[in-house]
Amino acid sequence: MAKLNLNRVEMPRQDPRKRGKNFNEVALGYSPEQAQEEAGRCIQCKKRNCVAGCPVEVDIPDFIQAIRDGDMPEAVRILKSKNALPGICGRVCPQESQCEETCTLAKKEAPIAIGRLERFVADWERGNVPQAASSPPARPRPSGKKVAVVGSGPAGLTAAADLARLGHGVTIFEALHVAGGVLMYGIPEFRLPKEIVQAEVEFVASLGARIELDSVVGKLATLDEILANGYDAVFLGTGAGLPMFLNINGENLNGIYSANEFLTRVNLMKAYKFPEYDTPVKVGKKVAVVGGGNVAMDSARCALRLGADDVYIIYRRSEVELPARREEVENAQEEGIQFKLLTNPKQFLGNEQNWVVGAECYEMELGEPDDSGRRRPVVKKGSEFVIDVDEVIVALGTRPNPLIASTTVGLETTKYGTVVADEETGKTVKDKVWAGGDIVTGSTTVISAMGAGKRAAASIDEYLRG
Amino acid sequence: MYKILEREDLVPGIHLFKMAAPAVAAKAQAGQFVVVRIDERGERIPLTIADWDKDEGTVTIVFMEVGATTARLALLEKGDAIADFVGPLGVPAEIDNYGTVVCVAGGVGAAPVAPVARALKDAGNKIITILGARSQDLLFWEDVLKGVSDRLIVTTDDGSYGRKGVVTGPLKELLESGDKIDRVVAIGPVVMMKFCSLTTAPFGVKTIVSLNPIMVDGTGMCGCCRVSVDGETKFACVDGPDFDGHKVDWELLAARQRIYIDEEKCAYEEWRKSHAA
Ligand SMILES: Cc1cc2nc3c(=O)[nH]c(=O)nc-3n(C[C@H](O)[C@H](O)[C@H](O)COP(=O)(O)OP(=O)(O)OC[C@H]3O[C@@H](n4cnc5c(N)ncnc54)[C@H](O)[C@@H]3O)c2cc1C
Ligand SMILES: Cc1cc2nc3c(=O)[nH]c(=O)nc-3n(C[C@H](O)[C@H](O)[C@H](O)COP(=O)(O)OP(=O)(O)OC[C@H]3O[C@@H](n4cnc5c(N)ncnc54)[C@H](O)[C@@H]3O)c2cc1C
Numbered sequence: 001m002a003k004l005n006l007n008r009v010e011m012p013r014q015d016p017r018k019r020g021k022n023f024n025e026v027a028l029g030y031s032p033e034q035a036q037e038e039a040g041r042c043i044q045c046k047k048r049n050c051v052a053g054c055p056v057e058v059d060i061p062d063f064i065q066a067i068r069d070g071d072m073p074e075a076v077r078i079l080k081s082k083n084a085l086p087g088i089c090g091r092v093c094p095q096e097s098q099c100e101e102t103c104t105l106a107k108k109e110a111p112i113a114i115g116r117l118e119r120f121v122a123d124w125e126r127g128n129v130p131q132a133a134s135s136p137p138a139r140p141r142p143s144g145k146k147v148a149v150v151g152s153g154p155a156g157l158t159a160a161a162d163l164a165r166l167g168h169g170v171t172i173f174e175a176l177h178v179a180g181g182v183l184m185y186g187i188p189e190f191r192l193p194k195e196i197v198q199a200e201v202e203f204v205a206s207l208g209a210r211i212e213l214d215s216v217v218g219k220l221a222t223l224d225e226i227l228a229n230g231y232d233a234v235f236l237g238t239g240a241g242l243p244m245f246l247n248i249n250g251e252n253l254n255g256i257y258s259a260n261e262f263l264t265r266v267n268l269m270k271a272y273k274f275p276e277y278d279t280p281v282k283v284g285k286k287v288a289v290v291g292g293g294n295v296a297m298d299s300a301r302c303a304l305r306l307g308a309d310d311v312y313i314i315y316r317r318s319e320v321e322l323p324a325r326r327e328e329v330e331n332a333q334e335e336g337i338q339f340k341l342l343t344n345p346k347q348f349l350g351n352e353q354n355w356v357v358g359a360e361c362y363e364m365e366l367g368e369p370d371d372s373g374r375r376r377p378v379v380k381k382g383s384e385f386v387i388d389v390d391e392v393i394v395a396l397g398t399r400p401n402p403l404i405a406s407t408t409v410g411l412e413t414t415k416y417g418t419v420v421a422d423e424e425t426g427k428t429v430k431d432k433v434w435a436g437g438d439i440v441t442g443s444t445t446v447i448s449a450m451g452a453g454k455r456a457a458a459s460i461d462e463y464l465r466g
Numbered sequence: 467m468y469k470i471l472e473r474e475d476l477v478p479g480i481h482l483f484k485m486a487a488p489a490v491a492a493k494a495q496a497g498q499f500v501v502v503r504i505d506e507r508g509e510r511i512p513l514t515i516a517d518w519d520k521d522e523g524t525v526t527i528v529f530m531e532v533g534a535t536t537a538r539l540a541l542l543e544k545g546d547a548i549a550d551f552v553g554p555l556g557v558p559a560e561i562d563n564y565g566t567v568v569c570v571a572g573g574v575g576a577a578p579v580a581p582v583a584r585a586l587k588d589a590g591n592k593i594i595t596i597l598g599a600r601s602q603d604l605l606f607w608e609d610v611l612k613g614v615s616d617r618l619i620v621t622t623d624d625g626s627y628g629r630k631g632v633v634t635g636p637l638k639e640l641l642e643s644g645d646k647i648d649r650v651v652a653i654g655p656v657v658m659m660k661f662c663s664l665t666t667a668p669f670g671v672k673t674i675v676s677l678n679p680i681m682v683d684g685t686g687m688c689g690c691c692r693v694s695v696d697g698e699t700k701f702a703c704v705d706g707p708d709f710d711g712h713k714v715d716w717e718l719l720a721a722r723q724r725i726y727i728d729e730e731k732c733a734y735e736e737w738r739k740s741h742a743a
């Protein structure tokens with residue numbers, strides 16, 4: 001047997017000093033040579049451990065083999081047969097805890113860089129195959145059934161793609177003016193270029209799914225009206241878009257944003273191009289971001305790029321508990337984001353014009369483990385101190401928007417506002433209604449939302465064929 | 467795209483568009499609003515549904531030019547189209563037979579008051595409407611409001627038409643007159659709604675105001691529109707826009723409306739420059 005090659009090929013990235021000042025993509029992608037070299041490391045295991053780690057079961061060894069054979073169209077075909085959004089997943093999947101974690105070579109601490117290769121294949125297709133040629137295989141015979149998909153995030157797009165491929169008539173209803181969900185309004189351009197998201201949305205449309213934008217289900221038509229209007233089934237993929245706040249003094253001061261608002265202004269409305277684009281965003285000099293997840297890292301890194309001098313992450317636990325992807329924490333540190341760990345805001349202080357000028361915080365220490373198994377942060381008495389700030393972004397997490405549940409008869413929800421659905425099939429307790437993605441699980445990952453969309457599509461198909 | 471079917475310049479700086487939007491028209495109710503975006507570069511701004519026709523499939527909006535977006539909107543003509551027209555958003559106005567309702571409209575507020583007054587009238591209420599403007603040349607929809615009211619009082623700040631003074635004058639007189647007034651609805655600029663609420667408070671007459679904080683999505687997703695009512699934070703786009711005026715934190719609303727003054731000026735200047743060129 002050939003000797004194992006344990007040298008993972010690094011992916012080039014923009015210089016941290018430069019990239020802190022622009023919104024261009026941070027990671028630059030493999031060159032064809034680098035992709036060949038990395039693909040060459042894969043030992044094509046008989047027992048496909050990597051596939052087991054992917055929530056949508058991409059045939060990883062096969063697409064890697066196609067790269068090695070230099071057959072890029074084949075690599076594209078294999079990838080896209082399981083994953084309609086490879087350009088996105090290759091960029092934002094937490095591979096370290098999914099496919100790359102279970103890769104056989106992970107034991108040697110050199111898993112194949114599956115995400116980077118996936119991204120390479122998707123980017124090759126975008127660069128080399130004209131739109132028309134990349135259009136999918138011939139349309140299947142229409143089933144005569146109609147399915148409504150509510151929400152165009154990764155869950156909805158995946159369900160729509162699979163249902164369209166199976167011949168069902170699919171209409172996606174999206175509340176915002178563009179499709180893509182969090183991929184468009186949340187995750188910033190420098191991590192996931194919007195052009196790529198739109199290319200993949202177009203791919204889903206090219207499969208035959210119709211996309212109705214500006215359609216707030218629950219206001220425009222209710223779920224029950226959609227069903228009464230001739231749809232045979234509905235998939236709910238409306239995500240978890242309701243921002244949570246700390247509920248402490250001063251939180252409504254000017255200059256305090258929810259991460260959703262800040263990121264929506266910057267990403268969806270392109271406020272980083274103000275005044276060329278009409279939507280403004282405040283550019284603070286000293287910005288505090290409260291929270292430690294991907295959303296907090298993205299907010300902090302956007303604030304830096306807009307021109308802040310100091311950006312702090314205020315997080316109540318310690319570094320090991322940061323829920324954000326390791327890679328993004330490192331990127332943030334490299335760019336100069338300052339981490340104020342074991343720190344929690346007590347209240348925000350304002351001036352006479354109602355602008356925030358300070359975040360009064362407690363120092364925290366870690367106590368006994370809580371329900372989540374992580375050690376509970378507890379306040380150190382008398383430890384209050386003030387951080388001078390002129391902007392605060394609250395990135396504590398989100399819950400499902402109650403709009404649909406509150407206007408629909410017979411949907412079951414939990415006390416967190418999530419919709420109850422079968423884990424395997426996505427079926428809700430309501431007749432003809434399936435749900436999946438963040439609306440069911442609360443905020444998780446792009447790929448788990450896609451996995452849920454896929455399982456629901458299979459279950460809907462089974463039901464429709466009855 | 468959503469087409470402008472009719473355009474009417476009501477008074478200088480205030481315009482009416484009748485839009486083709488059948489789906490929105492089918493669902494619209496008094497007190498609701500839409501979010502519009504002109505084009506790819508445009509901002510999302512909320513505007514109240516001033517009228518609608520389910521059969522025709524149309525929705526009417528009335529807007530005042532106050533900044534870059536409304537100025538850009540004002541340049542569009544009949545036959546032009548805008549990119550987005552999202553609605554109907556917000557909780558519809560509470561409509562019931564209360565008895566006698568005083569509807570107070572300030573400035574551009576004449577438009578959003580009209581459908582609420584009409585719905586209240588249809589529900590059996592006696593409607594007294596007070597319509598106020600800065601001066602006669604800024605007064606519009608006197609006829610529309612007359613049509614949905616049992617009595618109409620017009621005020622102008624400078625006395626160029628109707629009674630001289632602001633709307634709270636006649637409002638206070640009505641409350642003091644001893645006639646039973648069961649409810650007040652006030653829609654207009656923040657100061658006007660605030661002073662209407664202060665006027666009615668000592669009389670204990672329930673006063674509904676329609677709050678207009680800055681919004682982005684209008685669906686409860688961003689929290690930009692947070693207002694404080696009875697000490698609790700609410701999202702005006704989904705919990706409102708109507709609230710009990712006696713419980714609103716007016717200082718907070720006024721302060722939050724000023725968040726982007728610098729940027730608004732900058733955008734308006736940019737627009738003026740590019741428009742002149
Ligand atoms: C800033 C940020 C960074 C993230 N980073 C990562 C990452 O690096 N890696 C990763 O894997 N995950 C990441 N996530 C999480 C991931 O984006 C989500 O888990 C995923 O997008 C959930 O997909 P979804 O389809 O369930 O919902 P969403 O993406 O939220 O899409 C829901 C869609 O439904 C629409 N909708 C809502 N209500 C209605 C209605 N009433 N009518 C019509 N349409 C409606 C919404 O407008 C939206 O477009 C991040 C999330 C955020 C916010
Ligand atoms: C529920 C609701 C209903 C409304 N109905 C009407 C209406 O029927 N007719 C009408 O003329 N106006 C209405 N407004 C106000 C209207 O939205 C603003 O005048 C408009 O957004 C100004 O945009 P601009 O770019 O022209 O001006 P800018 O220069 O951006 O702002 C001028 C003023 O408008 C306010 N404003 C700016 N952006 C927004 C925004 N995105 N959302 C809300 N306010 C903003 C600012 O506080 C500022 O005071 C309503 C507002 C709300 C919240």
Ligand code: SF4
Nearest residue numbers: 054058089093098099
């Ligand atoms: S979709 Fe995500 S988890 Fe699956 S192979 Fe691709 S990068 Fe890995």
Ligand code: SF4
Nearest residue numbers: 042043045050103104
């Ligand atoms: S487990 Fe790793 S090495 Fe094995 S086939 Fe999959 S990617 Fe290749």
Ligand code: FES
Nearest residue numbers: 684686688689703
């Ligand atoms: S406008 Fe975004 S939550 Fe109300």
